[in-house]
Amino acid sequence: MNNILSIKKLKKKYHTLNGEILAIKNISLDVNEGEIIGIVGSSGCGKSTLLNILADIDKDYSGQIIKKQIVSAYMLQSDALLPWLNVLDNACIGLKLMHKDNEDNINYVKNLLESFGLKNFIYEYPNNLSGGMKQRVALIRTLAIKPDIIFLDEPLSALDYVTRLTITDEIYAIIKKMKVTTILITHDIAECISFCDKVVVLSKRPAIIKNSYEIKLKNKTIPSLNRKDELFNYYYDLVWSDLDK
Amino acid sequence: MSQDQKKYLRKIKINKFIVLLIQLALIITFILMWEYLSTKEIINSFIFSSPSKIIKCLYDLYLNNNLLYHIWITLKEIIISFLLGFLIGFILAVIFYMIPILKKIFDPFLTLINSLPKVSLGPLLIIWLGANTSSIIVMSLLINTIVTLISIYNGLISTDEYKIKMFKTFKATKWQILFHLVIPHNKETIISSLKLNISMSLIGVIMGEFLVSKAGIGYLILYGTQVFNLNLVISGIILIMFISFIIYLLINTLEK
Ligand SMILES: Nc1ncnc2c1ncn2[C@@H]1O[C@H](COP(=O)(O)OP(=O)(O)OP(=O)(O)O)[C@@H](O)[C@H]1O
Numbered sequence: 341m342n343n344i345l346s347i348k349k350l351k352k353k354y355h356t357l358n359g360e361i362l363a364i365k366n367i368s369l370d371v372n373e374g375e376i377i378g379i380v381g382s383s384g385c386g387k388s389t390l391l392n393i394l395a396d397i398d399k400d401y402s403g404q405i406i407k408k409q410i411v412s413a414y415m416l417q418s419d420a421l422l423p424w425l426n427v428l429d430n431a432c433i434g435l436k437l438m439h440k441d442n443e444d445n446i447n448y449v450k451n452l453l454e455s456f457g458l459k460n461f462i463y464e465y466p467n468n469l470s471g472g473m474k475q476r477v478a479l480i481r482t483l484a485i486k487p488d489i490i491f492l493d494e495p496l497s498a499l500d501y502v503t504r505l506t507i508t509d510e511i512y513a514i515i516k517k518m519k520v521t522t523i524l525i526t527h528d529i530a531e532c533i534s535f536c537d538k539v540v541v542l543s544k545r546p547a548i549i550k551n552s553y554e555i556k557l558k559n560k561t562i563p564s565l566n567r568k569d570e571l572f573n574y575y576y577d578l579v580w581s582d583l584d585k
Numbered sequence: 586m587s588q589d590q591k592k593y594l595r596k597i598k599i600n601k602f603i604v605l606l607i608q609l610a611l612i613i614t615f616i617l618m619w620e621y622l623s624t625k626e627i628i629n630s631f632i633f634s635s636p637s638k639i640i641k642c643l644y645d646l647y648l649n650n651n652l653l654y655h656i657w658i659t660l661k662e663i664i665i666s667f668l669l670g671f672l673i674g675f676i677l678a679v680i681f682y683m684i685p686i687l688k689k690i691f692d693p694f695l696t697l698i699n700s701l702p703k704v705s706l707g708p709l710l711i712i713w714l715g716a717n718t719s720s721i722i723v724m725s726l727l728i729n730t731i732v733t734l735i736s737i738y739n740g741l742i743s744t745d746e747y748k749i750k751m752f753k754t755f756k757a758t759k760w761q762i763l764f765h766l767v768i769p770h771n772k773e774t775i776i777s778s779l780k781l782n783i784s785m786s787l788i789g790v791i792m793g794e795f796l797v798s799k800a801g802i803g804y805l806i807l808y809g810t811q812v813f814n815l816n817l818v819i820s821g822i823i824l825i826m827f828i829s830f831i832i833y834l835l836i837n838t839l840e841k
């Protein structure tokens with residue numbers, strides 16, 4: 341397996357007027373090509389901080405991040421769609437900002453939108469879409485730049501419960517199908533176990549890796565089916581007992 | 586369309602019509618009462634004037650005193666100070682947004698200037714700039730620029746954090762964030778600051794004309810006061826009302 345991202349002894353402090361906050365104490369992690377890694381940890385333990393560093397938004401840290409020449413993309417909790425652009429233009433905004441909005445790439449995005457159930461909405465505006473559809477557009481916007489790795493920070497947590505259940509499989513099926521390396525943060529242990537190849541449990545702040553588990557569940561394409569796997573509860577209990585509450 | 590829906594729409598239409606009707610009735614009653622009370626000398630027609638006197642006064646002005654010229658002068662001053670004030674305010678807001686430390690440095694001064702009654706600067710303006718149109722425009726700019734600056738700046742800094750972060754994940758530059766996100770995101774703020782700006786310009790220009798002017802509606806009002814021609818004063822006020830009403834309609838149609 342090909343290593344595409346390597347984190348070595350990462351440490352991160354925030355400086356505030358009231359003093360320093362050590363957010364990440366020591367994290368080392370190797371990410372292989374095609375792997376889907378889930379990160380769980382209690383609220384405020386430093387998960388978003390970690391992703392911001394990996395995605396180059398935050399460059400103030402100590403330790404090493406070794407990345408090959410890779411394109412990375414980041415999807416947030418909010419869909420952050422621009423209401424004045426239609427679905428296609430929204431999905432292409434990353435391409436545009438990176439000056440890669442040539443015809444081939446735009447057609448590629450169109451195809452993505454079509455194959456993921458947005459065929460009739462390509463020229464609609466975000467206000468006319470349901471919450472789940474918006475999140476799908478946001479994911480396609482992330483995938484549009486053909487990233488080698490994507491970072492997802494609680495991508496579904498802004499959705500209501502019912503939408504979330506129905507869209508989870510769709511979103512994760514897209515990612516599985518594209519075979520893109522993924523790091524996913526979520527509060528939902530079940531979601532994490534059913535979708536990821538590996539689950540990393542972080543301690544409470546300052547974050548270190550408490551444990552990590554290779555997940556070997558049967559279904560590789562439809563995450564929700566894994567919830568019926570006999571091993572599912574076994575993994576669930578392991579992760580749950582590791583989590584600082 | 587169902588019967589119920591039709592009924593509903595008709596009800597709304599009728600409602601609108603009634604409101605309009607009552608508004609018109611109020612205006613007409615007011616004008617008639619005013620006319621009646623003043624011709625019967627129940628109110629003093631010399632100080633309170635009357636609609637017929639005002640119409641006559643405006644007509645005389647039109648025939649003998651270049652009414653259109655005065656209106657044009659005032660309009661011109663409003664348009665110039667509106668455009669300049671908006672442009673300067675907008676550009677400063679963007680500069681402050683892009684360079685936050687500048688905003689921090691100038692913040693107290695802005696508050697100071699903003700809270701200062703601008704009329705008090707009038708006499709200085711006249712001495713520095715002379716008793717001419719530029720004093721009037723600068724007076725108006727003092728009022729509208731800062732209001733524009735503050736309202737647009739507040740819009741810019743409240744741009745959705747998530748969207749900015751999304752742009753950063755695509756390695757967007759500061760300028761890309763500004764032109765592709767922050768400015769379009771604030772289209773509505775900018776339009777409402779245009780509205781605010783135009784009424785501020787009107788206030789500023791009339792204030793300026795009160796201080797120094799050789800022509801314009803403010804000048805007519807001031808002149809009327811000096812010669813105690815209250816028909817002229819009230820005619821001027823009505824002209825201003827008219828102008829601001831037309832500007833208001835204009836912006837409303839532009840908005841659509
Ligand atoms: N800009 C900042 N300045 C100072 N402290 C910060 C900053 N951002 C985050 N922190 C602190 O660092 C810690 C980790 O924050 P982070 O957002 O990474 O947590 P998280 O694991 O993503 O939490 P959640 O599950 O609630 O999203 C928190 O305790 C937070 O208070």
Ligand SMILES: [Mg+2]
Nearest residue numbers: 387388389493
């Ligand atoms: Mg977070």
